[in-house]
Amino acid sequence: MQRASASLLRAVGLPERVAATRDEFEAKALELASNPAKMAAIRDSLSRRRLTSPLFDTAMFARHLEKTYELMHARAMIGAVPDHIVVPA
Numbered sequence: 001m002q003r004a005s006a007s008l009l010r011a012v013g014l015p016e017r018v019a020a021t022r023d024e025f026e027a028k029a030l031e032l033a034s035n036p037a038k039m040a041a042i043r044d045s046l047s048r049r050r051l052t053s054p055l056f057d058t059a060m061f062a063r064h065l066e067k068t069y070e071l072m073h074a075r076a077m078i079g080a081v082p083d084h085i086v087v088p089a
Contacts (some may be wrong), residue, residue: 011055012046 006018017026032039050056064087071085 008055012049012053014042014046017042 009015009017017028019028032042054060054082060076066089070087071087
């Protein structure tokens with residue numbers, strides 16, 4: 001879960017919110033809890049990035065997933081064994 005959370009924070013341009021340890025996580029949480037202005041700034045930043053970040057581009061995600069299924073099906077049709085699939089961007 002920690003790696004997924006860190007990946008999501010980096011994807012939306014908030015790498016400074018990633019905590020490497022439990023103590024660091026708690027310190028960051030306390031910092032935000034005691035600083036409503038900083039929390040509001042992060043919320044505003046995230047709200048703006050939501051409009052341009054690939055992380056929130058569901059149409060692109062759907063196209064990528066569909067291409068993945070097409071590549072999987074093509075491999076199955078030629079009798080290839082399951083393997084890693086690289087889906088072009």
